Amino acid sequence: MVSNKVLKSSLKALKEFAKRRLPDEEIIALDARDECPVEIVRDMCSPDKLGIQLMFVPEEYGGLGGGTFDFYRVCEELARIDLGVATSVFATFLGSDPIFIGATPEQKKLWLTRMAEEGLLFAYGATEPDAGSDLGALKSVAERVMDGDKIVGYKITGLKQWISNGGIAGAYTILASTPGGPSWFIVDKGAPGFSHDKPEDKHGIRLSNTAALALDNVYVDADRLVGGVEGEGLNQAQKVFGYTRLMVAAFGLGGGWSALDRAIPYSTKRIQGGAPLSEKQGYTHKLIVPHVARLEASRAYIEETAERIDAGEGTLNTEGAIAKFLATEAGNMAADASIQALGGYGYTHEYMVEKVKRDVRITTIYEGTSEIMEMTISRDRWQLHLKTRGQYYHEQARALEALHTRHPGVGAGIAALAMHALAEVMEKARVARLTRHQHILLRLGELIAYAECAGCLCRRAVRSAENRLHEKANLRFDATALAALGRIFAREAAMKVAEEGLRWCTGADGIGEAEMAAFEAAVALPAVHRAQAGLLADMDYLADVLYNRATKRAVAAAS
């Protein structure tokens, strides 16, 4: 991990670079021309210019050796500038990941040093025309080239689809099947038989280069097989999901906030019905405040997960999936609401929010779609539910109840209601065998994400009140505002888990008429409804915080 001082100066340099090289007018023009600013991307990754890629390269290979928390902060900032350019930087990081995770010491030294010293751009070639979410359907093959009984090289043949930096990278990591199983190979730009298609004409992230790749008997020496052992490819890809998904989560967060940070000042100047829109509760409480709460709940989860990964708790793939799911869905909703918040102006290019909306849309698709995230989350937590005989979320609820006793104002008691309800819904799904319906399994994934993020935001509010936030944590909101956010989001999560849990269990015919009242009591529907008391006051308070209004009302601490 880099020091906080180095992180701060990197973020500052990134902002200054963007101000000079990527002002709004330039971004709008590049977006309209559907052009990837290749020179700017190269300068961002050039050690003599910005050198932002150094954050992602370990110190021993000439980089800064950033940790997961640093990656999150940098990715959020990149996304606030432009998600297309952010994707280019991310693709270089992703492309080098199989090397970072699985390469031999010699391969690491060669390729990671080139990334640090030359600013070599990578592309990550996993997806194929028929293998997207299901990489097991991979068709690219790498045939061994033998000299006697020694493998001297491989000939790779196949097609890759939607590859970021596909037309501009200097080196590509390509996933292909060998006789020993799927494996990563490092392929140079310009290798005979290797070509890329023209850039895709995309809905958004039009400043990024996305291209299909074709490999026709492309020869690579045996030392281009990452790690030197066949069949490790899918393992190597799996090992990084925790933090790569956190990075895309940070993209969702940055994208969502960049839209809201345009809508908020706009609404202070736009007068309708004799007053600024920012003073209209029906406007702020629909188009701004709930989105802030969802984004900050996902931030809490991103920060907590990043901290745990950096502390050596493992890859935390499920937590990465929860963070990605909520942050990218929240970012997407926030950007959509921001178009609405600007009315007709929001629908034009000049005001940028429609571009942000088009851009942020990709974050729910790449690096694992939202539906794949729901499945990943649900399958993992289902196992925990079974292993603990249904107690996993009841235990989480009890921990939150204990937190509520010590800190009654952060919404932990309401988040506990969400957790108890979740445990009951999952138990009903087990007893009635409802997860045989894939839809129920995936809906559980969504409910789990909401409940876990609600608990996490309450913990973050407490840490803030006790001055125990991570030293690199985002400090936009103080402890009182975080407590209000905790209460707002916990109410949403509790409603969602109890009502939608009930809906899907009933919808799958898992609850007979005779059991209905008992199940409604088990998910504590009346308590969840009563917990909504005070919601408007909290939203009023948060709107005051967001608009920096002197009239800030003190909200009763107790929820």
Ligand SMILES: Cc1cc2nc3c(=O)[nH]c(=O)nc-3n(C[C@H](O)[C@H](O)[C@H](O)COP(=O)(O)OP(=O)(O)OC[C@H]3O[C@@H](n4cnc5c(N)ncnc54)[C@H](O)[C@@H]3O)c2cc1C
């Ligand atoms: C702009 C862009 C950049 C990209 N960059 C890269 C890159 O650099 N490198 C790379 O390797 N890939 C890249 N990708 C590919 C990206 O990761 C895939 O598009 C993504 O994983 C989804 O795969 P797919 O497009 O084949 O969709 P599919 O897998 O066909 O999914 C289509 C829909 O079906 C749903 N679905 C899929 N499987 C299931 C299931 N089992 N149950 C229920 N629903 C399901 C999905 O959630 C989705 O809604 C990029 C894609 C885009 C658009």
